[in-house]
Amino acid sequence: MAYDKFTILTSSAVPMPIENVDTDQIIPARFLKATERTGFGDNLFRDWRYNTDGTPKQDFVLNNSIYSGKILVAGRNFGSGSSREHAAWAIYDYGFRCVVSSFFADIFKNNSLNIGILPVQVSAEFLDKIFTAIEADPNAQVEINLPSQKITILATGESESFDINTYKKLNMTNGYDDIDYLQAMKGEIETFAAKSMY
Amino acid sequence: MSQMPATLFDKVWDSHVVRKIEDGPDVFFIDRHFIHEVTSPVAFLGLESRKLGVMFPEKTFATADHNTPTINQHLPVKDALSANQLKALETNSAKYGISHWGLGNPKNGIVHVVGPENGITLPGMTIVCGDSHTSTHGAFGAIAFGIGTSEVEMVLSSQCIMQPKPKKMRVQVNGKLGKGVTPKDVTLYVISKLTAAGATGYFVEYAGEVFENMSMEGRMTVCNMSIEMGARGGIIAPDETTFAYIKGREKAPKGEAWDKALAYWKTLKTDAGAKYDMEHVYDAADIEPMITYGTNPGMGMGISQHIPQAKETGGSASSYGKSLDYMGFHEEDAMLGKKVDYVFIGSCTNGRIEDFRAFASIVKGRKKAEHITAWIVPGSHIVEAQIKEEGILDILTEAGFELRQPGCSACLAMNDDKVPAGKYAVSTSNRNFEGRQGPGSRTMLASPLVAAAAAVTGVVTDPRLLMAD
Ligand code: SF4
Numbered sequence: 001m002a003y004d005k006f007t008i009l010t011s012s013a014v015p016m017p018i019e020n021v022d023t024d025q026i027i028p029a030r031f032l033k034a035t036e037r038t039g040f041g042d043n044l045f046r047d048w049r050y051n052t053d054g055t056p057k058q059d060f061v062l063n064n065s066i067y068s069g070k071i072l073v074a075g076r077n078f079g080s081g082s083s084r085e086h087a088a089w090a091i092y093d094y095g096f097r098c099v100v101s102s103f104f105a106d107i108f109k110n111n112s113l114n115i116g117i118l119p120v121q122v123s124a125e126f127l128d129k130i131f132t133a134i135e136a137d138p139n140a141q142v143e144i145n146l147p148s149q150k151i152t153i154l155a156t157g158e159s160e161s162f163d164i165n166t167y168k169k170l171n172m173t174n175g176y177d178d179i180d181y182l183q184a185m186k187g188e189i190e191t192f193a194a195k196s197m198y
Numbered sequence: 199m200s201q202m203p204a205t206l207f208d209k210v211w212d213s214h215v216v217r218k219i220e221d222g223p224d225v226f227f228i229d230r231h232f233i234h235e236v237t238s239p240v241a242f243l244g245l246e247s248r249k250l251g252v253m254f255p256e257k258t259f260a261t262a263d264h265n266t267p268t269i270n271q272h273l274p275v276k277d278a279l280s281a282n283q284l285k286a287l288e289t290n291s292a293k294y295g296i297s298h299w300g301l302g303n304p305k306n307g308i309v310h311v312v313g314p315e316n317g318i319t320l321p322g323m324t325i326v327c328g329d330s331h332t333s334t335h336g337a338f339g340a341i342a343f344g345i346g347t348s349e350v351e352m353v354l355s356s357q358c359i360m361q362p363k364p365k366k367m368r369v370q371v372n373g374k375l376g377k378g379v380t381p382k383d384v385t386l387y388v389i390s391k392l393t394a395a396g397a398t399g400y401f402v403e404y405a406g407e408v409f410e411n412m413s414m415e416g417r418m419t420v421c422n423m424s425i426e427m428g429a430r431g432g433i434i435a436p437d438e439t440t441f442a443y444i445k446g447r448e449k450a451p452k453g454e455a456w457d458k459a460l461a462y463w464k465t466l467k468t469d470a471g472a473k474y475d476m477e478h479v480y481d482a483a484d485i486e487p488m489i490t491y492g493t494n495p496g497m498g499m500g501i502s503q504h505i506p507q508a509k510e511t512g513g514s515a516s517s518y519g520k521s522l523d524y525m526g527f528h529e530e531d532a533m534l535g536k537k538v539d540y541v542f543i544g545s546c547t548n549g550r551i552e553d554f555r556a557f558a559s560i561v562k563g564r565k566k567a568e569h570i571t572a573w574i575v576p577g578s579h580i581v582e583a584q585i586k587e588e589g590i591l592d593i594l595t596e597a598g599f600e601l602r603q604p605g606c607s608a609c610l611a612m613n614d615d616k617v618p619a620g621k622y623a624v625s626t627s628n629r630n631f632e633g634r635q636g637p638g639s640r641t642m643l644a645s646p647l648v649a650a651a652a653a654v655t656g657v658v659t660d661p662r663l664l665m666a667d
Binding site: 088192 | 286332351399494
């Protein structure tokens with residue numbers, strides 16, 4: 001599915017300083033029953049966000065109106081667990097375009113890049129600096145510059161560079177995806193398949 | 199000229215690279231693709247919106263498992279959304295000519311159980327599925343891992359995905375396992391040492407005496423759990439145990455094709471002197487029956503130990519505290535004697551015949567503890583049939599247990615098999631995340647022996663005390 005191009009994103013950020021946030025928390029399995037890719041944002045972090053009677057839990061960050069923005073900042077090992085792309089869809093559908101953490105689970109990182117969310121991995125120290133900046137000012141702006149691979153806390157001017165491979169970067173900045181790429185090399189794949197023993 | 203020594207993983211990976219992209223992923227060819235009802239519908243929608251077909255329908259296999267009820271499977275599925283997903287899988291498979299083992303089919307079962315038992319999974323293959331426990335198939339010397347729905351769409355439309363090659367780790371466990379120590383304990387032990395994120399970015403090869411002596415069922419349990427320490431997957435070199443398991447299975451090669459395949463499979467070993475990016479070596483004698491006490495699979499310990507203090511774990515104290523609060527446990531608590539409400543044996547981790555044999559070995563001649571609700575769920579119809587043939591069902595019935603029908607069941611609680619809020623379950627599945635087995639449920643992961651000991655005593659119990667010498 002095509003997604004919006006990603007170049008420079010400047011936004012306030014939502015802090016979630018919890019480690020090992022797994023995909024069952026991001027979107028619990030019972031909400032995976034749809035056959036379409038819409039509406040998952042409503043159930044993002046469902047069991048942390050709502051009581052069993054459906055009322056919002058006041059102490060959860062997404063229910064705290066002082067925080068908003070297109071960037072989610074989370075503790076280390078974000079997105080561990082299941083391969084459900086629904087987790088990335090829910091984050092995208094809710095309105096986030098970027099997740100910042102000091103460490104990402106592999107499949108989550110792949111899934112995010114495939115659907116147009118940029119996972120930005122920073123050092124543990126820089127992650128703390130972002131949390132501190134948001135604590136001081138919930139509206140603190142963070143700039144994610146994909147072309148120059150740099151994340152900056154605008155209020156303090158502190159910045160750090162982040163990694164992304166050239167291929168994925170090109171995809172994200174152009175809004176292409178892997179399927180476009182693979183379709184363009186069908187002939188080469190046919191030839192390869194003809195030699196395969198399975 | 200001699201070639202650079204290569205690992206088993208290198209050999210299989212490198213032979214499947216269609217194109218290398220500079221500073222980008224490899225275009226990676228997929229030999230076998232499994233799909234199920236939950237992660238495939240949107241991929242098929244994607245094909246339709248782009249007007250693409252399925253390139254090699256014969257390389258994809260569909261089975262319904264995640265959503266399916268574990269009782270009365272002959273009746274229409276009550277939950278409308280689940281029924282809708284099952285229908286979508288059936289319709290999409292028929293439309294594109296994909297073989298489909300739906301509910302009621304004698305070969306139906308959990309995708310990672312039916313692949314191997316029907317000879318679809320073979321050494322040297324690359325195998326993917328929109329399910330992270332696809333790593334299970336690595337037990338056969340295949341490279342197998344979970345993918346997202348966008349990638350399911352890629353495999354359907356081009357039989358390839360774009361993957362950066364992971365780094366390589368080797369985990370060796372040497373020596374002999376003690377009484378009551380099963381493959382599940384070995385993997386929970388390794389994960390407790392490496393943590394839930396410790397192998398992220400790596401593909402793990404398991405080697406050493408313990409894995410060499412392990413059955414295929416046990417190897418599948420170990421490879422299955424690789425993802426729980428963050429690894430992309432796990433792999434074990436195929437050997438005589440592997441070949442004997444595969445021989446004669448429905449889709450396994452036969453006759454001349456078998457001889458040819460076997461000759462190739464025998465080359466699938468790590469060369470002497472090949473390098474890994476990381477190595478860990480453990481001693482089997484240090485492993486006892488394991489149980490988890492927290493909300494990620496890395497939070498595991500020997501069953502006779504006490505829950506560690508936050509400062510001993512090295513992670514963030516607040517996340518650790520949050521996790522213990524959720525479980526209703528405290529630092530320094532003993533796990534032995536903790537009350538259990540539910541017992542679940544099943545899943546692609548421990549839903550194979552050996553697991554039920556182990557469970558029955560403890561249950562035999564004893565009775566289910568009165569307050570325990572037990573879900574005993576075979577991984578497939580073939581396993582279910584074995585349970586009946588081998589007399590295990592009689593042992594279970596005698597002890598007051600009921601056997602359910604195959605499926606993922608309480609492993610992810612998408613169907614009705616949900617553990618109620620606040621209740622404790624000892625489960626042989628693979629994830630103890632918050633709410634994994636139902637909102638508010640509290641999961642302790644363990645082996646079938648530990649699950650059986652809990653089922654008959656009603657509390658966390660060391661299975662060794664219930665085993666004959
Ligand atoms: S049993 Fe659990 S882990 Fe295995 S395929 Fe089913 S849901 Fe996934």
